[in-house]
Amino acid sequence: MSISLQGSPDLKAAREVADYLGTVHHEFHFTVQDGIDAIEDVIYHIETYDVTTIRASTPMFLMSRKIKSLGVKMVISGEGSDEIFGGYLYFHKAPDKDEFHRETCRKIKALHQYDCLRANKATSAWGLEARVPFLDKEFINVAMSIDPEAKMIKKDEGRIEKWVLRRAFDDEEHPYLPKHILYRQKEQFSDGVGYTWIDGLKAHTARHVTDKMMSNASFIFPHNTPTTKEAYYYRMIFERFFPQNSARLTVPGGASVACSTAKAVEWDTAWKYNLDPSGRAALGVHLSAYDAETPLSNKPSKVIDGIPRMMAFPGVAIQS
Structure with a gap:
């Protein structure tokens, strides 16, 4: 089962x-x-104001409603593999195997606040149960005992994200998947459903959050102060549902590029000017990366076929 905007990267691959x-x-x-119409319900049910979680939760929330309507009670989902095997595009910049491994540990320990949430x-x-086989304890123990050198991304050797996992399914005699699918570039869920999803969210929130509101953000929200209009918009909704200080303290904060931890942002000095959890923020890695010259929070939008889109390099983005 899959969900997406029409013509998305994931749609073609899933078919x-x-x-x-x-x-x-x-x-x-x-x-x-x-998706925009569902944002308030999503924030109420997910109980977060984290930008990347809301971006990804919205299509999953909509899909779960559809799945439940089919009479399905349980689904299997792939959460955890990117954290265990270093599947996010920012792992291309991991300086060495030790830091690669430490980052996977940081990501796994935070799963309950993001993807698992x-x-x-x-x-x-919607009364649907999701099961996550990649997060089986025995599987994690085996996967995390693998030498991180074998997981590292090495472009000169043709090794991409989640290399060990992909190789495990690369059977020449009895192929599990077509080669170009097995070795697709990583595409985060909120990107893979269609680039106009995140672009549309940014355009929508920019119309509802003014520059003056942003200038006062640190006074209104001193804890985890939103740094973009999109983040401010989600925070306003969250505070309406959960005004207690104890609630806002449960949501993690910090800088992120392509779903990285704040620590991993230090891997590339250019990233501090390009902070966005979208995989397209991985400049020089993602095949349809954002324009490096414009800060993502202020990136101008244009309208194509009546849909707001953000300026980005042309290209074909694919998901692993």
């Missing part, structure tokens, strides 16, 4: 995999406006 494996494929579509609450909001 191709289903055809290749001969499985029944349920494809759900949503529009940017559908999303997968659990976006589904349970």
Whole structure:
């Protein structure tokens, strides 16, 4: 089962995999406006104001409603593999195997605040149960005992993100997947559903949060002060539902590039000018990366076919 905007990177790949494996494929579509209309419900159910979690939780929330309507009670989801195997695009900049391993540990320990929070609450909001095989304790113990050198991304050797995991499914005699699917570049869920999703969110929130509001953000929200209009917009909704200080303290903060921890932002000095949890913020790595010259929080938008889009380099982005 998959969900996306029409014409998204994930849509084509999901169809191709289903055809290749001969499985029944349920494809759900949503529009940017559908997602925007669901934001308040998403923040209420997920209980967060974290930008990347809300971006990804919204399509998952919409998909869970559709799945439940089919009479399905349980689904299997792939959360955890990027944290365990270093699948996010920022891992391209890991300076050495020790820091690579430390970052995977940091990401795993924070899963309950991000991806697991999303997968659990976006589904349970509709009475659906999500199970996550990559987070089986025995699997984690084995995967984390692997020499991190074997997990590292090495472009000169043709090694990309989640290299060890991909190789495990690369069977020449009985291929599990077509090669170009097995070795697709990592695409974060909130990007893979269609680039106009995040771009539309930025355009929408920019219309509802003024520059004056941003200038007073540190006075209104002294804890985890929002640094973008998108973050401010989510924070306003969160505070309306959960005004207690104890609630806002449960949400993590800190700088992030392509879903990195704040510590990993230090891997590339250019990243401090390019802070955004989207995979397209991984400049020089993502095939459709944002324009490096414009800060992401202030990136201008243009309208194509009636849909707000943010300026970005042309290219084909693909997901692993």
